[in-house]
Amino acid sequence: MAFKPQRLEVLAFAGGFTLWIYQSDDTTEEIGSPGYFNDAANTLRKGDMILMSLTPGGGAVVSGISGVVNNSGGIVIVRFMCILPPVPVYGE
Numbered sequence: 001m002a003f004k005p006q007r008l009e010v011l012a013f014a015g016g017f018t019l020w021i022y023q024s025d026d027t028t029e030e031i032g033s034p035g036y037f038n039d040a041a042n043t044l045r046k047g048d049m050i051l052m053s054l055t056p057g058g059g060a061v062v063s064g065i066s067g068v069v070n071n072s073g074g075i076v077i078v079r080f081m082c083i084l085p086p087v088p089v090y091g092e
Helices: none
Strands: 008-014 017-024 049-054 062-072 075-084
């Protein structure tokens, strides 16, 4: 799959730091690959954090917290700091 810029939204901004939310059907491996967020290189900055809500392949929701560790020369690198496993839906 590919990065979808319309799914990246600002949650908070203060002191030069931005907290983002991103929703995707992509896997954590795809999203964590160097260059996945290159189309957002003009908005993401080193040190920004992204809260992720992922449904890989349309399956169970996986949540994660990632940080932008590099953004230079148009190459954005994001690393996951925390990945929460899917939680079963009550009653299933």
